[in-house]
Amino acid sequence: MGCTLSTTFRSRITARLGRTYLARIQRHGLGSSTVRLLPEDLLMLLRRDGLDPVRRVAATRAKAPVSRVALPFGMDAWVVTGYEESKAVLGSADGFSTDFAHLAGNAGIGAEQSPGGLGFSDPPVHTRLRRILTPEFTMRRLRRLTPRIEAIVEERLDAMAAAPGPVDLVHAFALPVPSLTICELLGVPYGDREDFQRLAMDRFDLFGGTSAPFGAMSASLDYFRGVVRAQRRSPGDGLLGMIVREHGDSVDDEELAGLADGVLTGGFETTASTIALGSLALLRNPEVAERLRSDETAAAPFVEEVLRYVSAVQTAFPRFARRDIEIAGVTIPAGDMVLCSLSGANRDPSYVTDDGGFDPGRTTPAGHLAFGHGIHRCIGAELARMELRVAFPALARRFPGMRLAVRPQDLAFRKLSIVYGVESLPVLPGRAAGGVPRVTAS
Numbered sequence: 001m002g003c004t005l006s007t008t009f010r011s012r013i014t015a016r017l018g019r020t021y022l023a024r025i026q027r028h029g030l031g032s033s034t035v036r037l038l039p040e041d042l043l044m045l046l047r048r049d050g051l052d053p054v055r056r057v058a059a060t061r062a063k064a065p066v067s068r069v070a071l072p073f074g075m076d077a078w079v080v081t082g083y084e085e086s087k088a089v090l091g092s093a094d095g096f097s098t099d100f101a102h103l104a105g106n107a108g109i110g111a112e113q114s115p116g117g118l119g120f121s122d123p124p125v126h127t128r129l130r131r132i133l134t135p136e137f138t139m140r141r142l143r144r145l146t147p148r149i150e151a152i153v154e155e156r157l158d159a160m161a162a163a164p165g166p167v168d169l170v171h172a173f174a175l176p177v178p179s180l181t182i183c184e185l186l187g188v189p190y191g192d193r194e195d196f197q198r199l200a201m202d203r204f205d206l207f208g209g210t211s212a213p214f215g216a217m218s219a220s221l222d223y224f225r226g227v228v229r230a231q232r233r234s235p236g237d238g239l240l241g242m243i244v245r246e247h248g249d250s251v252d253d254e255e256l257a258g259l260a261d262g263v264l265t266g267g268f269e270t271t272a273s274t275i276a277l278g279s280l281a282l283l284r285n286p287e288v289a290e291r292l293r294s295d296e297t298a299a300a301p302f303v304e305e306v307l308r309y310v311s312a313v314q315t316a317f318p319r320f321a322r323r324d325i326e327i328a329g330v331t332i333p334a335g336d337m338v339l340c341s342l343s344g345a346n347r348d349p350s351y352v353t354d355d356g357g358f359d360p361g362r363t364t365p366a367g368h369l370a371f372g373h374g375i376h377r378c379i380g381a382e383l384a385r386m387e388l389r390v391a392f393p394a395l396a397r398r399f400p401g402m403r404l405a406v407r408p409q410d411l412a413f414r415k416l417s418i419v420y421g422v423e424s425l426p427v428l429p430g431r432a433a434g435g436v437p438r439v440t441a442s
Contacts, residue, residue, distance in 0.1 A: 041069045041079055045315045045341050046416045051277060051358075057081055057344040065348075066330040077337045078330075083348035083369070085328045086340040089319055091374040096319035096338060097122050098376060118262050118379065119317050126375065132247060133259060136239050137379050142386060145184060152180045153390050157398045161432040166405035169425040170276045177391055178271035178384075185267070185383070186260055187238020188227050195223070220264065224257035231256075239263070267380045270312050273421035274384070275391055278306040280411075280425060281358050282396060283404055288360050292396040298360070303388045305360045308352075308368035311343035314420050316372055342369045343420070401430025 044056040060067055065082025080086050089096055099122045118129055135141065156173045163172070183190050228240065232253070235241035240260060243251060251259075282289045291298045319338040324331055332338060346368050347356030354362075371378040378384070395402075404411075405426035412423040 039069055039071070041067065042071070042077065042339070043416065045079065045339055045344075046418065048314075048343070048413060048420055050413065051281065051310060053341070053343045053347060057341060058347070061344055061348060064330075066328050066332075076333075077339060078332050080327070080338060080340045081344035081348075082328065083345040083351040086316075086342070086345040086369060087367075087373050088327050089338055089340050090316060090369070090372055090376065092325070093123060093375045095322055095325045097322050098317050098319060118259070119265070119376065123375070129251075129255065129259060130375070130379065132243060132251060133239075133263075133379055136242060137382060139382055142383055145181065145383070146386065146390075148184050149177075149181055149387055149390050150394075152177055152184075153394045157394060157432075160429050161398070163429075166426045166428055169279055169427050170272075170422065171424070173391075173395070174272045174276040174279065174425070177275060178268045178387060181271075181383070181387055182264060182268050185239050186227070186263060187231070187236040187241050192223075220261045221257050224260040224264075225253060227260065228253045228256045263380060266378050267383060269419050269421075270378075271384045271387055273312040273419055274306060274310055274388060276422050276425055277310040277312060277420070278303075278388070278392060279395060280422060281306060281309065282392065283402065283427070285358065285360075289396040289400070291360070292393045293400060296393070299389045299393050300385075302360045302392060303385060304368065305358065305362065306388070306392075307370035308346045309356070309358045310420070311346045311370055312419055312421065313370065313372075314341065314343045314418060316340040316342055316369075317376065340369075342372070345369050398432055399427075399429040400433055402427050403430065404428075 040056060041060060044054050044060070047054050049055070060079070061081035065085045066078060066080050069077045069079050071077055080089055098120055118126055118133070121129065156176050160167045160169075160172050180190065183192070231240045231244050235244040240256065243256060243259070282292075288302065292302060316339070319340070321332045321334050321336050321338065323334045325334075326332075345351070349356070351367075352362070367373075371381040371384075405428045411425070414421050414423065
């Protein structure tokens with residue numbers, strides 16, 4: 001009896017310490033002292049070696065593609081690094097939940113901080129919201145954005161050509177293209193784009209203190225509540241205006257703000273990082289850039305290989321087991337958190353039959369996980385593809401002599417981030433080529 005009481009007491013203390021620990025992360029971000037408490041088998045999901053996953057990911061996958069990780073204060077999580085195993089988790093909506101309530105309950109985060117939207121909801125809420133958004137992301141409706149995407153890309157290339165000396169490709173090109181595209185899609189003022197970019201980026205900065213990640217979510221939702229109120233008064237031609245006109249009050253303001261925030265989260269920083277990292281891959285492979293300049297059919301396979309290879313989103317939203325569930329012969333207990341390494345899965349030798357290195361000439365098997373999988377697969381995948389298929393060929397054609405302005409070893413990459421990226425990419429564009437025909441997104 002005394003032993004049982006003692007064990008129960010210790011369990012309660014452990015749970016309380018765990019919640020306090022996670023709440024501290026939520027308030028202050030991941031400082032160096034906090035990082036030291038986290039196991040390497042968890043941190044490896046958020047780290048890279050240049051453009052490659054750290055070696056520990058491959059070693060873990062070879063040993064056990066589904067592995068248990070002991071977190072501080074007795075908490076458990078499961079790390080999934082294999083391709084088929086990740087698909088099994090991400091594709092099982094009845095076996096795993098993404099409901100924000102799990103984070104609220106486990107990390108001491110208030111339920112009022114839920115960002116809403118698709119990423120942190122389960123059916124039937126997720127089903128209803130996705131049904132509202134899906135028509136706006138069909139290729140038929142997205143094609144209306146093609147001329148604007150092409151114009152944005154050309155405007156940014158013009159600015160790069162006019163700039164004296166080295167140009168930071170991240171801030172001059174990779175960030176503005178998706179930022180302005182999302183502004184166009186949602187129907188928000190271009191003048192807000194700097195705040196817009198900051199709100200999107202802060203949530204992925206795990207060292208960001210009080211502004212990241214949940215503080216950034218709250219600030220973003222506050223911003224979009226104001227946008228939604230303006231759209232209610234006078235619906236525009238963007239996505240928010242269309243939803244207001246077509247669905248009226250059947251979608252309330254909180255839901256609409258959450259959907260807009262989800263579009264920003266999924267469509268801006270992820271695409272910006274992919275443009276920057278893909279541009280670095282181009283700089284390393286001049287023969288590929290030449291292929292993009294001379295062959296219009298090369299853009300689509302190049303984009304798919306970039307998406308797989310760089311896997312800008314390193315890990316999927318956390319899943320929580322709804323019940324005891326078996327994945328690859330391993331039983332994950334009900335309630336446990338599961339983290340899928342998208343970058344690890346996309347390099348799995350069972351999926352790509354070599355070392356997973358960059359090879360736009362490969363016959364890449366369908367189904368990379370850069371956009372996730374299952375009901376939570378990124379709804380804006382086709383929009384991202386449109387932007388990338390315009391941006392990369394246009395960049396290669398405009399600046400055939402572009403090269404790095406710094407030594408490769410001097411490039412600064414994010415050290416610990418959900419969305420991986422390079423902080424800046426200084427380039428010497430070289431002489432701009434003139435009279436180059438544009439490549440359309442379709």
